[in-house]
Amino acid sequence: MENKTKIKVPVMADAAAGGHQPEWLFWVGSAGAFDDRYKKVTREFAKILSFLKIDYAVLGTEESDSGDVARRAGNEMLFQMQALTNIQILDMYDVKKIVTCCPHDFNTLKNEYPDLGGNYEVWHHTQFLQKQISEKKLHFDTTLFKDKTIVFHDPCYLGRANKEYDAPRSILDGIPSTKVEMKRNRSFGLCCGAGGGQMFKEAEKGTKEVFIERTEEAIATGADIIATACPFCMVMMTDGIKYKNQEERMKNYDIAELVSLSLGL
Amino acid sequence: MLKQLVFSLALLATLATFAWTMRKLFNNFKFTKKLPLTHIPERIRITLEVAIGQTKIFRHPVMGFLHALVFWGFLVILIGSIEMVIDGLFGTERVLGALEPFYDVLIATGDVFAAIIFISILVFLSRRLFIKVKRFYGPEMKPVSKADANIALSFILFLMVSLLGMNTFYLLDVNSPDEQLSGVYPVSIFIASFFTTLNPSQIHFWHEFNWWAHILLIFVFANILPYSKHFHVFMSVPNVFVSRISPLGYAENMESITKEVKMMLDPQSAFSASTEAPPKFGVSDAEDITWVNYMNALSCTECGRCTAVCPANITGKLLSPRKIMMDVRARMKEKGPGLRASGSAYSDGKSLIGDYITEEELWACTLCNACAQECPVNIHQPSLILDMRRYLVLEKSAAPAGLNNAFTNIENNGAPWQFSPQDRMKWADDLFINETV
Numbered sequence: 251m252e253n254k255t256k257i258k259v260p261v262m263a264d265a266a267a268g269g270h271q272p273e274w275l276f277w278v279g280s281a282g283a284f285d286d287r288y289k290k291v292t293r294e295f296a297k298i299l300s301f302l303k304i305d306y307a308v309l310g311t312e313e314s315d316s317g318d319v320a321r322r323a324g325n326e327m328l329f330q331m332q333a334l335t336n337i338q339i340l341d342m343y344d345v346k347k348i349v350t351c352c353p354h355d356f357n358t359l360k361n362e363y364p365d366l367g368g369n370y371e372v373w374h375h376t377q378f379l380q381k382q383i384s385e386k387k388l389h390f391d392t393t394l395f396k397d398k399t400i401v402f403h404d405p406c407y408l409g410r411a412n413k414e415y416d417a418p419r420s421i422l423d424g425i426p427s428t429k430v431e432m433k434r435n436r437s438f439g440l441c442c443g444a445g446g447g448q449m450f451k452e453a454e455k456g457t458k459e460v461f462i463e464r465t466e467e468a469i470a471t472g473a474d475i476i477a478t479a480c481p482f483c484m485v486m487m488t489d490g491i492k493y494k495n496q497e498e499r500m501k502n503y504d505i506a507e508l509v510s511l512s513l514g515l
Numbered sequence: 516m517l518k519q520l521v522f523s524l525a526l527l528a529t530l531a532t533f534a535w536t537m538r539k540l541f542n543n544f545k546f547t548k549k550l551p552l553t554h555i556p557e558r559i560r561i562t563l564e565v566a567i568g569q570t571k572i573f574r575h576p577v578m579g580f581l582h583a584l585v586f587w588g589f590l591v592i593l594i595g596s597i598e599m600v601i602d603g604l605f606g607t608e609r610v611l612g613a614l615e616p617f618y619d620v621l622i623a624t625g626d627v628f629a630a631i632i633f634i635s636i637l638v639f640l641s642r643r644l645f646i647k648v649k650r651f652y653g654p655e656m657k658p659v660s661k662a663d664a665n666i667a668l669s670f671i672l673f674l675m676v677s678l679l680g681m682n683t684f685y686l687l688d689v690n691s692p693d694e695q696l697s698g699v700y701p702v703s704i705f706i707a708s709f710f711t712t713l714n715p716s717q718i719h720f721w722h723e724f725n726w727w728a729h730i731l732l733i734f735v736f737a738n739i740l741p742y743s744k745h746f747h748v749f750m751s752v753p754n755v756f757v758s759r760i761s762p763l764g765y766a767e768n769m770e771s772i773t774k775e776v777k778m779m780l781d782p783q784s785a786f787s788a789s790t791e792a793p794p795k796f797g798v799s800d801a802e803d804i805t806w807v808n809y810m811n812a813l814s815c816t817e818c819g820r821c822t823a824v825c826p827a828n829i830t831g832k833l834l835s836p837r838k839i840m841m842d843v844r845a846r847m848k849e850k851g852p853g854l855r856a857s858g859s860a861y862s863d864g865k866s867l868i869g870d871y872i873t874e875e876e877l878w879a880c881t882l883c884n885a886c887a888q889e890c891p892v893n894i895h896q897p898s899l900i901l902d903m904r905r906y907l908v909l910e911k912s913a914a915p916a917g918l919n920n921a922f923t924n925i926e927n928n929g930a931p932w933q934f935s936p937q938d939r940m941k942w943a944d945d946l947f948i949n950e951t952v
Binding site: 278280310314320366406412439440443449451452454456458514 | 574775834878879882883907916917922929932936938940947
């Protein structure tokens with residue numbers, strides 16, 4: 251018998267008030283907190299954390315934008331203001347381990363915050379999930395995707411930027427389904443078109459939009475599902491599927507959603 | 516004796532010209548920005564892997580393999596060239612021949628490589644002349660760039676012909692019982708079988724002719740290289756050594772900004788603020804780049820592997836990472852002399868951004884790092900693109916409207932969209948989980 255239980259997502263300030271120091275900080279990120287599509291991913295990941303009984307908390311309203319977009323758009327001043335403010339909060343709670351669903355925030359927190367005095371062990375949610383799955387020997391005995399073909403789109407800031415190509419693929423391998431690759435995959439992967447601040451501006455004049463080029467490549471594999479692991483890639487691939495009128499045939503999921511669905515959460 | 520004298524003069528002229536060119540090119544490093552060179556053991560490892568091991572060029576397996584053969588062949592043949600210089604200066608013949616059996620292996624390898632390089636160069640030339648590979652084209656590939664490539668390839672072709680010729684006629688020339696034959700020549704011995712009908716004086720002439728042709732071609736080639744894209748023959752190994760070793764996604768921190776931000780966040784320190792003029796932020800012209808950026812530009816051989824994988828370029832935008840590197844080198848060549856003569860305040864009324872690179876190109880970049888991932892000599896184009904964006908935003912407030920909106924939102928709401936920071940936890944409302952009881 252299934253039973254729906256309400257989850258209360260733990261907040262760092264409450265934990266600290268209760269004298270508890272959670273093992274993990276779940277860094278939600280601006281897209282995870284505000285983008286309608288990616289909020290669903292955040293919710294699924296929180297459900298997984300709860301299911302796995304992970305000792306974690308989020309910063310809630312104390313979290314602010316990581317500054318990644320500002321930095322890559324050239325606004326170093328704004329980036330550093332954001333970074334230093336966030337580091338102050340993170341250090342106040344003596345945060346040691348961070349997990350996030352956003353490869354951009356993952357890259358910035360892991361590689362760039364140390365320059366400003368913020369040193370944390372930072373994990374992308376695909377790395378975190380891969381480790382949990384192998385340690386807890388989780389099995390997905392689901393038939394949900396048995397007849398489906400899944401293609402993974404490498405986010406640039408997880409893949410090329412941080413050389414993580416295997417974690418998402420290893421998770422997908424555990425989900426009963428058919429896996430295919432696009433022609434340009436792993437370190438050859440084509441950007442979705444949203445990086446470097448492109449998400450927030452009009453594209454320059456050209457012959458095509460990058461997200462269309464990438465979606466066409468995904469469609470050509472004949473896959474039913476494009477799996478992503480990044481809020482920006484999610485927006486771009488969703489737009490691409492709509493643009494190519496493939497909504498009936500093709501769906502777009504984050505790895506966290508596929509895991510949550512496979513676990514029946 | 517006359518031969519030694521002529522050779523010494525030719526060598527002297529070569530070295531003098533080369534030194535003069537190098538001084539001109541390397542003087543430009545004086546006004547580039549400093550950057551410390553750390554992690555030496557890691558750099559040695561990367562140099563062995565990427566430069567000597569040619570790992571990144573193998574991302575195009577077939578052409579990569581041919582290039583690797585040419586490169587490894589060069590390394591072997593280089594030792595033979597050093598021997599020729601010693602022979603030329605001291606009137607000896609195949610002086611390293613004393614190093615048997617090492618010499619036999621070396622010369623045999625070089626002889627085989629000469630044939631392999633000859634064939635590879637023919638393939639490379641036909642790709643440029645007949646097959647018209649897409650990445651060799653593009654608006655930035657002016658006729659001079661194409662001529663550059665064809666001249667360099669032709670030089671290498673003649674270098675290999677003269678090397679094989681030298682070996683072939685050497686074999687025939689020492690075919691008398693009183694002289695000791697040095698080295699093993701698997702390819703040349705085959706070629707020699709076609710020339711056995713020549714008389715000894717003809718053979719001796721062609722031996723001398725090929726010897727001189729080979730060494731003089733090297734001397735001329737060495738002095739043409741620094742003026743062409745093929746300078747990468749000299750620069751790419753050192754460039755790999757000094758290349759960025761941080762993860763591709765890492766962006767360099769601007770310390771000058773950190774000082775200002777810390778002052779803003781800490782009102783106390785505002786009183787102790789220094790009165791010195793703030794430095795210029797970002798890159799807008801030749802004098803703003805780091806010495807590693809300049810090394811990158813000198814090492815670029817315009818192969819276009821970066822541009823071929825650039826998402827912006829693939830979809831018809833103006834941006835081409837190869838062009839960025841070519842522009843930096845050209846601008847440095849143009850402004851360098853003035854900067855050297857009159858200091859960093861020198862202006863010729865032009866600028867890297869504007870006259871060479873347009874803002875449209877810079878804003879088309881997705882900072883996906885595909886170009887840097889691809890570059891066989893570890894050039895990092897995105898860091899330079901980012902530094903130019905930093906100039907546009909921090910000095911000129913010239914970001915596209917959409918990005919300015921995002922900046923304002925981040926400042927006011929702590930997110931690039933217009934949402935209240937108080938709503939940051941709303942995603943967690945009414946969250947239920949299925950639990951099997």
